[in-house]
Amino acid sequence: MKKESKGGFSGQLGFVLAAAGSAVGVGNIWRFPYLAAKDGGGLFIIIYLVLVFTFGFTLLTSDIATGRKTQQSSIKAYDTMRHGWGFLGIFTFFVPVLIMTYYAVIGGWVTKYIVAFAQGSTADAAADGYFTGFITAPYAPIVFALIFLFFTAFIVYRGVEKGIEQCSKVIMPILLVMIIVISIYSLTLHHTDESGLTRTGIQGLAVYFIPNVQGLTVSRFFQILLDAMSQLFFSLSVSMGIMITYGSYVKKDVNLNKAVSQIEIFDTVVALLAGMMIIPAVFVFSGTEGMGQGPGLIFVSLPKVFDAMGAAGRFIGLAFFIMVAFAALTSCVSVLETITANCMELFHSSRKKTTLILSVIYAVASILICMGYNKLYFELPLPNGSVGQLLDIMDYISNSVMMPAISFLACILIGWILKPKWIISEMESTGHRFSRKKLYSVMVRYVMPVMMFLLFLESTGLLGRLLTK
Numbered sequence: 001m002k003k004e005s006k007g008g009f010s011g012q013l014g015f016v017l018a019a020a021g022s023a024v025g026v027g028n029i030w031r032f033p034y035l036a037a038k039d040g041g042g043l044f045i046i047i048y049l050v051l052v053f054t055f056g057f058t059l060l061t062s063d064i065a066t067g068r069k070t071q072q073s074s075i076k077a078y079d080t081m082r083h084g085w086g087f088l089g090i091f092t093f094f095v096p097v098l099i100m101t102y103y104a105v106i107g108g109w110v111t112k113y114i115v116a117f118a119q120g121s122t123a124d125a126a127a128d129g130y131f132t133g134f135i136t137a138p139y140a141p142i143v144f145a146l147i148f149l150f151f152t153a154f155i156v157y158r159g160v161e162k163g164i165e166q167c168s169k170v171i172m173p174i175l176l177v178m179i180i181v182i183s184i185y186s187l188t189l190h191h192t193d194e195s196g197l198t199r200t201g202i203q204g205l206a207v208y209f210i211p212n213v214q215g216l217t218v219s220r221f222f223q224i225l226l227d228a229m230s231q232l233f234f235s236l237s238v239s240m241g242i243m244i245t246y247g248s249y250v251k252k253d254v255n256l257n258k259a260v261s262q263i264e265i266f267d268t269v270v271a272l273l274a275g276m277m278i279i280p281a282v283f284v285f286s287g288t289e290g291m292g293q294g295p296g297l298i299f300v301s302l303p304k305v306f307d308a309m310g311a312a313g314r315f316i317g318l319a320f321f322i323m324v325a326f327a328a329l330t331s332c333v334s335v336l337e338t339i340t341a342n343c344m345e346l347f348h349s350s351r352k353k354t355t356l357i358l359s360v361i362y363a364v365a366s367i368l369i370c371m372g373y374n375k376l377y378f379e380l381p382l383p384n385g386s387v388g389q390l391l392d393i394m395d396y397i398s399n400s401v402m403m404p405a406i407s408f409l410a411c412i413l414i415g416w417i418l419k420p421k422w423i424i425s426e427m428e429s430t431g432h433r434f435s436r437k438k439l440y441s442v443m444v445r446y447v448m449p450v451m452m453f454l455l456f457l458e459s460t461g462l463l464g465r466l467l468t469k
């Protein structure tokens, strides 16, 4: 009865593309390249790759298999797994609830840049203060956020197969082709600055790929490791109930081993390509200094790069922001879908009604978050050392505090209370061998709990405090 109203993916391809759609988002395109630039180029990449196929694999497997085995979303799933663990489900549910307050706002920023490049306002978009001017404006960011939210809600409203699966099947292949084309273009760039120094895209590629171990200390290495780890969680959309919900829509005959590997590979390849696209371009026009921009990279540094490209910049910029919007849309859809699915199970309400009510709630929330940059502006020092506004606070609580705590608890539940067999049996239920079975057991029982605990201490600022004491 429940499954009929719930719907599901038509098969393996639909599931893999939808899950990859959730995983591939602004995290891959903006955050990965900026962390790689900051954390020693190839050094970060090597560490990240090792983590994807150990930590990422473990978390992704746990979430997807939990979803398919219980056929439920996080709130009910954890309670079904073990009576008394429903609290972990509720805790997990709150991550997308918080992320959704600001994800459409960021989607709105991207949409604004699409419009700017489509109109040919390349020089305006590249001017100093353009981004800040836009996000602090009273109405424009709200309008763009609501447009983005409308598209997201429309897809969720149409349902799992007709909405999410269909749009992912169209968007994800286009996104992949676009990112490959722009990254090849990026490698062909070269520019001579006023001092006569010529920099080429290939040199930029070397900055990106060659490990930079200059001045590397043990504590710096540890810092890079933790950066890579938190990037990995965010990037794979794990430990927030999203992959549990998507897993619950997968047919029982789909080979989950293969699906997990394909999602891991898709997400990682896009992150690597995003770096190949952005780092050489920024390097050619602004040198290594241009990369120290941090979060401002795609909204501040890149428009300057597109402007410096001349006539082609308008089209490359437009293609770039359309691609980011696609990536953000399929991620935002997965966040809203997870909240919708949990609410449908909780309140036994229909998909259409639930989506409509949630859209109204999140329209209000998005407006408030936009106002966080003007009327509701404040500066709050966060325990991890940064200073945040409303959006950063939501991001901080969901990603830095809740996600490592959830992963830690989920690993304890699966590794020590239910035992890894609980997941392994689901992975092998189709008769396929679970090839990384041993790795999974060791990771989920021993390695993950320790590392998750450390990550939690680090991202809440407690580790720094303990070490300096």
Ligand code: PHE
Binding pocket: 022, 023, 024, 025, 026, 027, 028, 099, 234, 235, 236, 237, 240, 242, 331, 332, 334, 335
């Ligand atoms: N995984 C997405 C990315 O890499 C981000 C995301 C986070 C999506 C949380 C959904 C939920 O950008």
